[in-house]
Amino acid sequence: xxxxxxxxxxxxxxxxxxxxxxxxxxxxxxxxxxITYGNATSDTNSIDVNLRYINSSGSVISSSxxxxxxxxxxxxxxxxxxxxxxxxxxxxxxxxxxxxxxxxYVFSPFKTTCYTWHQFEGAGFSGTEDRAFxxxxxxxxxxxxxxxxxxxxxxxxxxATIRTFGMRxxx
Amino acid sequence: MAYxxxxxxxxxxxxxxxxPSEILQLTKDGNWSGSLEFITExxxxxxxxxxxxxxxxxxxxxxxxxxxxxxxxxxxxxxxSNDSGSSFETTNYAFTNYRVYANNSSGERKSxxxxxxxxxGDVLSNSxxxxxxxxxNANVSSMYTLITSxxxxxxGTIYAxxxxxxxxxxxxxxxxxxxxxxxxxxxxxxxxxxxxxxKEL
Numbered sequence: 001x002x003x004x005x006x007x008x009x010x011x012x013x014x015x016x017x018x019x020x021x022x023x024x025x026x027x028x029x030x031x032x033x034x035i036t037y038g039n040a041t042s043d044t045n046s047i048d049v050n051l052r053y054i055n056s057s058g059s060v061i062s063s064s065x066x067x068x069x070x071x072x073x074x075x076x077x078x079x080x081x082x083x084x085x086x087x088x089x090x091x092x093x094x095x096x097x098x099x100x101x102x103x104x105y106v107f108s109p110f111k112t113t114c115y116t117w118h119q120f121e122g123a124g125f126s127g128t129e130d131r132a133f134x135x136x137x138x139x140x141x142x143x144x145x146x147x148x149x150x151x152x153x154x155x156x157x158x159x160a161t162i163r164t165f166g167m168r169x170x171x
Numbered sequence: 172m173a174y175x176x177x178x179x180x181x182x183x184x185x186x187x188x189x190x191p192s193e194i195l196q197l198t199k200d201g202n203w204s205g206s207l208e209f210i211t212e213x214x215x216x217x218x219x220x221x222x223x224x225x226x227x228x229x230x231x232x233x234x235x236x237x238x239x240x241x242x243x244x245x246x247x248x249x250x251x252s253n254d255s256g257s258s259f260e261t262t263n264y265a266f267t268n269y270r271v272y273a274n275n276s277s278g279e280r281k282s283x284x285x286x287x288x289x290x291x292g293d294v295l296s297n298s299x300x301x302x303x304x305x306x307x308n309a310n311v312s313s314m315y316t317l318i319t320s321x322x323x324x325x326x327g328t329i330y331a332x333x334x335x336x337x338x339x340x341x342x343x344x345x346x347x348x349x350x351x352x353x354x355x356x357x358x359x360x361x362x363x364x365x366x367x368x369x370k371e372l
Contacts, residue, residue, distance in 0.1 A: 007206040010372045036369065038230045038307050039314070073267035073335050078279050098342065099314040101231075101307040123307070123317040123336030130265040130283065132319060132336025161230065163371065165206050 004168040005034065013160040016043060019151030022162055023054055026109040026146050030166030036103040037150065040160035042094035046126035047155040049102065050088040053109065053116065053139055054147035061143065062087045070120075070135020081135070089137045091150065092122035094157070100124025102133070109145040116145055206370040207233060214363045215239070219356060222366055223256035223347035226309050229368035234348075236290070236302040236322075239362030241352040244326075246292025247300050248285075248356045251309075251316060251339050252347030259349045259356065260339065261286040268335030272326070280333065287356045291322030291333035296360070300324040305369075309345040316345045 009025045026033060037049070053061045064085040072079050081090070092102030102122030109116045115138050122133040139145075150162065210227070213220050226232060239247060250259040265283040268291065280289060294300045304320035316339040323332050339345065352359040 005207040007370050007372075036231060039311055041314075071269060073269060073279070073281065075265065075267060075281055075283050078267070078269065078281075097313060099308060099311075099317075101317055101319075103305060103319065121319040121321070121334070121336070123319050123338060125315065125338065125340075128340075130267065130336075130338045130340070132267045134269075134319075134334055161371065163369070 006030075006166045006168060007163060008033070008166050009164040011162045013157055013162070016156045016158050018156050019149050020157065020160070020162065021054060021060070021147060021149045022164060023058065023147035025164045026106070028110055030168070031108055031111075032167040033106045033109065034103065034165040034167065035106060035148070035162070036101070037160050037162045038101050039099070040094055040101065041097050041099050041158045042152060043096075043156040043158050045096040047094050047152050048090060049092045049094060049100075049157070050151050050153065051091040051104075051118070052088050052149045052151065053143070053145045054149060055143045056146045060149050061139065061141065065140045066137060067140065068135060068137035070133055073132040075129050088151070089118060090135070091120055092133060093124045093126060093131070095125035095127070098125055112142050112144045115140055115142070208368045208370055210366040210368055212363060212365045215359055215361055217360060218358045219349050219351040220362070220364045221256055221347065221349050222364065223252060225366060226346055227368060228310060230308060230310055230371060231369040232306040232309065233367040233369060234304050234306065235365040236300065236350065237363040237365070238299040238301065240299055240360040241294050241296055242358070242360050244293050244295050245353045247290045247294065247302065247322075247350065247352055247359070248287035248354060249290060249318075250287050250349045250351075250356045251345040252349070253343055253345055256347040259347070260341070263340045264288050264337065265340065266335060266337035268320070268333050270331060270333040273330040280335070285354050287354055288318060288337035288339070290320050291324060293326055294324050295327050298325045298327065300362070306348070312344045313342050315340050315342060
């Protein structure tokens with residue numbers, strides 16, 4: 001059982017959905033997780049992919065307790081986004097059938113003694129304009145989290161492969 | 172499953188025992204062995220690094236560049252091939268990066284007309300360039316190939332980092348990558364590239 005990165009879950013989206021829940025992936029087994037989505041498409045061009053956590057009761061946390069700072073890098077200009085008290089985490093964009101992608105790390109989601117932190121990077125398109133993203137975020141709650149939800153707001157995800165990995169820690 | 176060990180610490184410590192049938196089942200489930208799977212390592216010696224027909228069936232790849240030294244002050248770049256390395260494409264690339272120097276300067280690095288994707292620079296010929304980047308959807312014929320990157324290097328005595336992303340905006344299968352210096356992705360003095368595949372079921 002080599003390597004420090006362990007595949008915990010692979011969830012495939014093969015029909016049109018506004019959101020997809022990935023549950024029972026965070027546990028006491030690991031402290032740090034990597035989440036990535038690929039092969040992802042949307043029903044309209046340039047939709048935001050957002051992330052919300054799921055607590056141990058199975059409830060999606062949609063309260064305004066997420067803070068995030070991220071840099072959007074576009075051909076038409078770079079801009080900083082610093083948002084306090086939002087109900088989700090921005091986690092990349094999809095450009096219709098051409099897709100998009102992102103990869104993020106989640107720190108200490110299962111622990112009830114600290115906030116849950118997240119950092120991410122992504123790349124994609126809006127129309128014909130390429131763009132990249134990089135940022136950090138936090139959920140300012142002491143919940144024990146066991147999963148997460150990706151959702152597309154008023155739009156839809158049509159395909160995606162969402163993978164969750166645990167990072168092995170040797171004491 | 173009759174895992175012999177105490178949860179959860181034995182999982183973290185990677186100790187405990189499984190029998191052969193359990194190993195077979197874990198392999199089918201994708202949970203046996205690590206999930207970042209080493210594919211190949213290639214070094215440059217006054218050359219580019221070309222990796223072709225190694226992407227396999229992975230949808231996501233991870234590539235490390237280690238101690239890459241250019242021939243002159245320049246940037247490191249990549250190009251993709253769609254014909255197993257017979258040629259490397261020179262159009263349809265774009266990138267948007269942000270570069271930060273330790274002496275308090277920073278700035279945007281972007282283009283949608285360069286004939287390669289910039290990773291980072293400028294690196295001096297007496298310095299080394301290190302970089303991690305992911306390649307997404309290279310094997311998906313209906314999608315563009317995308318990357319996200321993080322680079323660290325010295326420009327002379329000034330530390331710098333550069334991060335961002337890029338694209339090859341043609342919906343086709345990509346089966347090769349060239350790593351080189353300058354906008355043309357040409358030969359550089361030395362360095363090593365390691366390619367990994369991110370496991371999928």
